[in-house]
Amino acid sequence: MILLFQQILNGILIGSVYSLMALGLTLIYGILHIPNFAHGNKYMWGAFISLTLVAVFKLNYWLAILLSMAILAGIGLLVERFIFRPLQDQPHINSFIAAIGLLLLLEGVAFALWGGEWQRFPFAYRQNLNFFGITITLHRLLVIGVTALLIILLQLFIKKTTWGWTIEAVAQDRQGAQLVGVNVYLVSSMAFAIGTALAAAASSLVAPIYLVYPAMGSLPLIKAFVVIILGGMGSLPGAVIGGYLLGLIESLAGGYLSMVYADLLAFAVLVTVLAIKPTGLFGKKAEGT
Amino acid sequence: MRPCFRSFRYVSFFILFLLIFLPPASGQEKVKIGVITPLTGAIAHSGKDHLIGAEIAADRINAAGGVKVGEKRYLLEIVALDDQYKPDLTVTAVRRMLGSGVKIISTLGTGQSMAALELADPEGFLLLHISTGPSTTAKGVKMGVRIPSTMDSYASSSADALLTLRPQVEKVGVIWNTDPGHKAWGEIFSRTWTGHGKKIVSSEGIDFRKVTDFYPVLSKTLPLKPDALLVITMDEPLSMVVKQARELGYQGYFIAYEGTGDKIADLAGPEIDGKFMVVKTFYVLDPKKMEYLKDAYKKKAPGISPGTIGANGHEMVYLAALALEKAGTVTDMKAVRQAIPKVVPFPESMRGILSFDEKGDNISTFVLADYVKGKWVYLAKVYKKGDKPVIEYIK
Numbered sequence: 118m119i120l121l122f123q124q125i126l127n128g129i130l131i132g133s134v135y136s137l138m139a140l141g142l143t144l145i146y147g148i149l150h151i152p153n154f155a156h157g158n159k160y161m162w163g164a165f166i167s168l169t170l171v172a173v174f175k176l177n178y179w180l181a182i183l184l185s186m187a188i189l190a191g192i193g194l195l196v197e198r199f200i201f202r203p204l205q206d207q208p209h210i211n212s213f214i215a216a217i218g219l220l221l222l223l224e225g226v227a228f229a230l231w232g233g234e235w236q237r238f239p240f241a242y243r244q245n246l247n248f249f250g251i252t253i254t255l256h257r258l259l260v261i262g263v264t265a266l267l268i269i270l271l272q273l274f275i276k277k278t279t280w281g282w283t284i285e286a287v288a289q290d291r292q293g294a295q296l297v298g299v300n301v302y303l304v305s306s307m308a309f310a311i312g313t314a315l316a317a318a319a320s321s322l323v324a325p326i327y328l329v330y331p332a333m334g335s336l337p338l339i340k341a342f343v344v345i346i347l348g349g350m351g352s353l354p355g356a357v358i359g360g361y362l363l364g365l366i367e368s369l370a371g372g373y374l375s376m377v378y379a380d381l382l383a384f385a386v387l388v389t390v391l392a393i394k395p396t397g398l399f400g401k402k403a404e405g406t
Numbered sequence: 407m408r409p410c411f412r413s414f415r416y417v418s419f420f421i422l423f424l425l426i427f428l429p430p431a432s433g434q435e436k437v438k439i440g441v442i443t444p445l446t447g448a449i450a451h452s453g454k455d456h457l458i459g460a461e462i463a464a465d466r467i468n469a470a471g472g473v474k475v476g477e478k479r480y481l482l483e484i485v486a487l488d489d490q491y492k493p494d495l496t497v498t499a500v501r502r503m504l505g506s507g508v509k510i511i512s513t514l515g516t517g518q519s520m521a522a523l524e525l526a527d528p529e530g531f532l533l534l535h536i537s538t539g540p541s542t543t544a545k546g547v548k549m550g551v552r553i554p555s556t557m558d559s560y561a562s563s564s565a566d567a568l569l570t571l572r573p574q575v576e577k578v579g580v581i582w583n584t585d586p587g588h589k590a591w592g593e594i595f596s597r598t599w600t601g602h603g604k605k606i607v608s609s610e611g612i613d614f615r616k617v618t619d620f621y622p623v624l625s626k627t628l629p630l631k632p633d634a635l636l637v638i639t640m641d642e643p644l645s646m647v648v649k650q651a652r653e654l655g656y657q658g659y660f661i662a663y664e665g666t667g668d669k670i671a672d673l674a675g676p677e678i679d680g681k682f683m684v685v686k687t688f689y690v691l692d693p694k695k696m697e698y699l700k701d702a703y704k705k706k707a708p709g710i711s712p713g714t715i716g717a718n719g720h721e722m723v724y725l726a727a728l729a730l731e732k733a734g735t736v737t738d739m740k741a742v743r744q745a746i747p748k749v750v751p752f753p754e755s756m757r758g759i760l761s762f763d764e765k766g767d768n769i770s771t772f773v774l775a776d777y778v779k780g781k782w783v784y785l786a787k788v789y790k791k792g793d794k795p796v797i798e799y800i801k
Contacts, residue, residue, distance in 0.1 A: 123625040124622060124625055127622045127625060130621070131619065233445065233450030234450050235451065235642040237645075243653070245653055245655075252653065254653050327618040327646075328618045328642055332615070333618075335616075336616045367622070368622045371622035372622055372625060372626045373626075375611065376611065376612045376617065376623050377584065379622070
């Protein structure tokens with residue numbers, strides 16, 4: 118029983134990363150309909166920036182996370198304005214290629230700036246907590262808590278503020294929103310900035326318990342794509358629930374079967390869900406053409 | 407403007423002529439040694455170690471006048487290509503090297519070397535591979551030579567030695583990297599350990615290039631109460647496994663194959679203190695060699711400390727240089743390959759290669775060490791006598 122609860126806790130931690138990544142990805146997809154392949158590398162940049170701020174500039178860990186989120190939000194704004202916005206009325210394939218180009222660019226620059234080696238984050242809350250035989254470090258608990266807080270804040274922002282309503286409006290009907298006076302370009306920039314900042318938050322939160330290296334974003338990116346397909350493309354609740362679900366499946370598969378089969382099982386669940394519900398768990402059926 | 411342009415053109419032609427037709431300033435021809443290794447990606451630190459070790463050896467040989475082949479002297483030139491630790495890129499890199507006239511190539515990793523070995527005999531180049539999986543030399547490729555010892559010798563010997571060195575250890579949990587060489591390490595150790603009537607409580611494969619959170623696998627392994635965890639991977643992920651296992655309350659021993667030298671001590675620190683058994687395969691037995699390589703690294707690549715793979719890279723270049731001299735040719739690689747068993751042992755060998763067999767495997771010494779209060783403590787010295795390993799315990 119203890120093993121089950123320990124694996125559930127592990128799964129919630131993994132799911133926290135997937136949820137934050139998937140939220141950013143689905144937010145960008147919902148507004149711009151771009152599968153942002155470079156999202157994994159923005160996750161990696163977030164971790165490296167936080168690491169640099171803590172290790173080199175000796176900043177407080179939480180301040181470093183906020184700064185990293187702000188810097189990545191800025192990068193997100195620039196990317197949207199100068200790469201994706203000019204391609205908006207072009208064939209979709211152009212945006213796909215631009216996203217792949219951006220992925221390679223971010224990876225190349227990261228190699229040049231930080232090198233290709235594994236790096237250890239110089240800070241973590243190492244206190245051990247024990248509840249009924251289940252062990253967790255304070256840092257892991259904080260990752261779970263802060264992720265939940267970020268998800269709630271995002272939900273409040275979308276549902277309770279005018280800015281959030283404009284995002285929902287553009288996601289539902291871009292032209293309709295434009296007709297009623299919503300500045301769709303501003304909304305696109307905002308979605309990109311928030312989505313990218315969430316990736317930075319995810320990586321900065323887990324960097325002290327994982328290793329930091331240029332390829333660290335590739336696996337969470339693939340998993341985030343699985344999550345948003347599982348949860349339903351463009352669906353925010355789908356991204357959150359799908360993220361935690363995938364984390365739990367992986368952790369339980371690793372615990373009761375083998376780590377080698379964890380990915381296999383995650384993809385098997387994806388295929389099964391899509392076979393039963395092709396739009397994903399929370400996806401809406403596409404309008405007929 | 408026109409006369410000026412003409413002069414510029416003449417000067418350009420003259421410089422081009424000099425570059426093409428004049429011999430290099432040293433007047434010596436060069437023999438290229440190709441190093442195909444991961445210079446980017448998660449394993450890049452090992453690749454850099456491989457390359458730096460090779461470059462230091464080449465610099466040292468060149469400073470002493472180069473390689474004497476017959477009556478002629480040649481300088482060594484190290485050319486490097488990045489394969490990102492991906493076998494398909496290793497093959498592409500081999501083809502590029504062959505296209506630019508490289509006849510001696512060194513690769514890193516069992517899977518990567520297996521891919522390059524497919525080409526060695528048909529293309530006639532000498533492959534000095536840094537791989538530890540038994541499968542590479544089992545392929546029977548005539549032009550392939552393994553630089554480190556095959557892991558079956560130290561995987562089985564470390565299990566044998568564990569009986570004496572850590573008599574309290576009964577149950578071992580094995581966590582292995584999903585790389586053919588590391589997987590083989592785990593299998594050989596497990597076979598030997600269970601052969602002694604002891605228990606392997608779990609065997610878990612992880613792709614250490616992708617996974618850096620080991621809580622799921624440790625949560626599964628630690629309730630089985632292993633006395634020791636055998637973790638087969640590079641130093642950085644090993645240090646994460648060590649830290650996370652300690653976080654989960656594990657107090658037992660760790661057994662490891664040293665990937666990158668003393669780095670594990672810096673990374674894992676007090677968590678391994680007195681509870682570690684590592685297979686060290688290079689220069690620890692000779693403090694002079696250790697100091698030489700450390701000093702050379704300080705000058706060549708400050709910030710990088712030499713590891714096993716760097717020592718292998720260094721040894722590989724010396725082996726190639728001595729075999730070229732012995733064979734008396736820089737073109738006939740079959741003759742160079744045949745000369746290799748005749749040039750060992752040689753003083754510049756970092757580990758003390760004793761001999762090579764016909765498969766391209768070498769027999770050399772290694773030690774088992776613990777890390778106690780910030781220092782390595784050597785527990786046993788292992789070498790092969792005939793087919794059987796001999797374990798000498800160090801008091």
